[in-house]
Amino acid sequence: MKTLKIAIQKSGRLNEKSVELLKNCGLSFDNYKSSLISPVSNFPLEILFLRDDDIPEYVQDGIADLGIVGENVINETEVDVAYLQMLGFGKCSLKLAIPNNGVITKLEDLNGKAIATSYPVILEKFLADNKITADIRTISGSVEISPGLGLSDAICDLVSTGGTLKSNGLIPFGDVMHSQAVLIGRKGEEENPLIVELMQRVQSVLRAKETKYVVLNIERKNLEAIKSLLNGIKSPTVVPLADEGWVAVHTVIAEKDFWSKISQLKAVGAQGIVVMPIEKIIL
Ligand code: ATP
Ligand code: MG
Missing domain, CATH: 3.40.190.10 (Periplasmic binding protein-like II)
Structure with missing residues (x-):
């Protein structure tokens, strides 16, 4: 299958977050400041490091299959590209x-x-x-x-x-x-299996960023109150503790609701609350 090319900013405000996103997608590549192109060793992909102004046109013209760039640059260059995913950084x-x-x-x-x-x-x-x-x-x-x-x-x-x-x-x-930064592609290429695979990886990383993994202890008698506060990916996991009257609850909380949820959980008796970052969420 043809190797894809993704264009990202060489240096500047979007460079670091773009590299981090691709690394979090499990892509392995060298990120030398001097290189203009870097092959990914574990995916048929090459990374082009460019001035951000050039990225929309490179994608429109098919020199790159994908690009990460600010919407402001896309609008300014008036290109016709597909918005594949809003990335939530570079706001x-x-x-x-x-x-x-x-x-x-x-x-x-x-x-x-x-x-x-x-x-x-x-x-x-x-x-x-x-x-x-x-x-x-x-x-x-x-x-x-x-x-x-x-x-x-x-x-x-x-x-x-x-x-x-x-x-x-x-x-x-x-x-x-x-x-904000957006992942763009060429129109009509959205079904390319390699692009679909990469998109799934990007989305699982973004989903994980929006959520935290939370473990807490609660008296069994307060479990229903906790459940009604939580709507995790499915219902929360409940594990009995050595002390009979108590259980541990494992769940996922949206980052944006985090502080309000934590105080509500404490109010209904949650103790020993441990919060962990999530790397990926694959649905
Ligand atoms: P290049 O050398 O690649 O042309 P640049 O100087 O044009 O870089 P940067 O200043 O690195 O661009 O900004 C890149 C993008 O980061 C902007 O186009 C915009 O989408 C985003 N951005 C986020 N915050 C800011 C900000 N405060 N000022 C400017 N750009 C910002
Ligand atoms: Mg620029």
């Missing part, structure tokens, strides 16, 4: 931001103003949708310093915590798009 927003001097207070105030961005395609569509006519100044980096230099009246840039905006005297003004 950020493309935001408008303005100097904190009160000149711009509402979206319409951007009419006739200059906006600096590295995302002219996305910004142009956003402005058109909102019936704003502004002068888009495309710059490739350090967009946040352009109002201070007098190059623009506002910016449109990627923000995760907002710290960079703040330290440049800018305030967020509106969301243009939300983004």
Whole structure:
């Protein structure tokens, strides 16, 4: 069967998480900073390390079969690719931001103003949708310093915590798009058995990330109260303890509900609660 190619970012914000995801999928490969291509020794796959800007086109044109890249880059390059899986990392927003001097207070105030961005395609569509006519100044980096230099009246840039905006005297003004890393493929290739196999591995890793394995002790008389709080993969596993009146309960809890569930479990008498990460969940 033909060896697949997956394109990931060579260095930058998505590199580490992309490599970690592939390693967690059981793929074995060298990750030397100098290599542009790395064969996987235990799966018919090669990893291409690229600038993120090039990834969507490589996948669209079939040079790579798969890619991991931010949705912002996909939208900016206007490619036609299949979204195979949202990956939940690299989360950020493309935001408008303005100097904190009160000149711009509402979206319409951007009419006739200059906006600096590295995302002219996305910004142009956003402005058109909102019936704003502004002068888009495309710059490739350090967009946040352009109002201070007098190059623009506002910016449109990627923000995760907002710290960079703040330290440049800018305030967020509106969301243009939300983004996260996504696994993309070529349209029409979704049924390729190797892609299906890889997708199953990716999904089992993501599922495991969203959950924790929990073991706790409870008096048998409180078991029903515990069961009603838990809805694990199936019903929880209940194991008798040496002390007759007690049992150990094994279950899986969604990461997002974790703290609220733990306090509810304690409230109905759970003791000795042990929480463990899960590596994979195969359904
Ligand atoms: P490359 O050298 O590969 O072109 P880059 O400088 O264009 O890298 P990075 O800054 O490494 O890109 O960001 C890669 C992606 O990470 C972005 O396209 C975006 O999807 C995501 N990301 C998450 N948080 C942020 C953030 N705070 N700022 C910028 N990008 C972010
Ligand atoms: Mg880039």
